[in-house]
Amino acid sequence: MSKKQFNVPPVIFPTSTNQNRPTAPFQPRPATNPIPFMSSATTSSFPPPPTANFNFDQEPPLLEELGINTKQIWNKTTSLLNPLRIRNLDLHEDADLSGPVMLIMAFGLFQLLAGKIHFGIILGWVTVSALFLYVVSNMLAGRNGTLDLYRCVSLIGYCMLPMVILSAISLFLPQGGLYISVIALFFVAWSTKACTMLLVHVARWDQHPGLLAYVCFLIYSLFSLLVVF
Secondary structure, three states: OOOOOOOOOOOOOOOOOOOOOOOOOOOOOOOOOOOHHHHHHHHOOOOOOOOOOOOHHHOOOHHHHOOOOHHHHHHHHHOOOOOOOOOOHHHHHOOOOHHHHHHHHHHHHHHHHOOOOOHHHHHHHHHHHHHHHHHHHHHHHHHHOOOOHHHHHHHHHHOOHHHHHHHHHHHHOOOOOHHHHHHHHHHHHHHHHHHHHHHHHHHOOOOOHHHHHHHHHHHHHHHHHHHHO
């Protein structure tokens, strides 16, 4: 095979740096306004926005905005610490659920420390007990019944304080023994008396208090069984 020869012209470089300099294919010109249609908006002057002077010292606390009155919860709870009498019955005229939820959660936590997971059972029993107490009290009162379901849940929850104390004491006593049973009977009587007195005072209906006491005794006996056994 014969080899083909190609004549390549010589490459001549310019001697001057300014001659025959290749220009860039695109050279953007400097723009004074990168967004043309916003030229009127950028050139016009807007008044500065008004600055609001917030005084955080005058703002109400977060719990107060949520409707949680910690002082009222504390006063209601401490009013039930005396097993013989309630210090101030008028405190429980205003029903709330913040205190009962805290006491129910404390009861469940003490049960959890004892190795018993009863959160669902406790919430279920509180709901059924409130419905039961609401139906019985309004059946006994008839047309004069003024006790609503919300107030029933509040009263049952606050009267759970003796059950919370019993649950804490049971951590140091053997389960199912005679001592814990006798102590549980005392705390059930404490809760029953407190709940009955509050029901009679709040509902302003003093007829058949023994039947109301029997209903409250059944309710808190169920919770004591969770502690004893």
